[in-house]
Amino acid sequence: MFGLSPFEMMVIGVIAVVLFGGSLPDVARKAGGTYRELRNxxxxxxxxxxxxxYEATRAMSFDEKSSKVEAEEDDESNEPSAPKFTPPS
Incomplete structure (x- = not known):
């Protein structure tokens, strides 16, 4: 666990008990609360x-759709509105 041997973990546990003594459960509870808050x-x-x-991808897809619609409208507006001229035979 974390690259520590069992002996090293035991030494850390003994040092924690010596330093914090009876308040060790309170210290652990505060550390757990801080960790939980950080995770949240x-x-x-x-x-x-x-x-x-999500909003960015939605806006991009909306822009693509609107540009396609505008392109189709531009194509329709470029078509002649009068009938095509055919020369007499």
């Missing part, structure tokens, strides 16, 4: 980016 904020940021990406 990261999820919120990800949701905002996904929403922005």
């Amino acid at each position: 904020r990261l999820n919120e940021i990800q949701r905002e980016f996904r929403a922005a990406e």
Whole structure:
């Protein structure tokens, strides 16, 4: 786990107990709460980016559709409105 051997993890645990003693559960609870809050904020940021990406792709597809419609309208407006001239035979 995290590249630590069992002996190193045991040493870290002993040091934590010596430093924090009886308040170790409170310290762990605060660390867990901070981690949970950080995770929630990261999820919120990800949701905002996904929403922005969705809006951007939606706007781009709308622009493509509207440009196709404009191109079709331009093609129709370039066609002559009078009948084609045919010379007499």
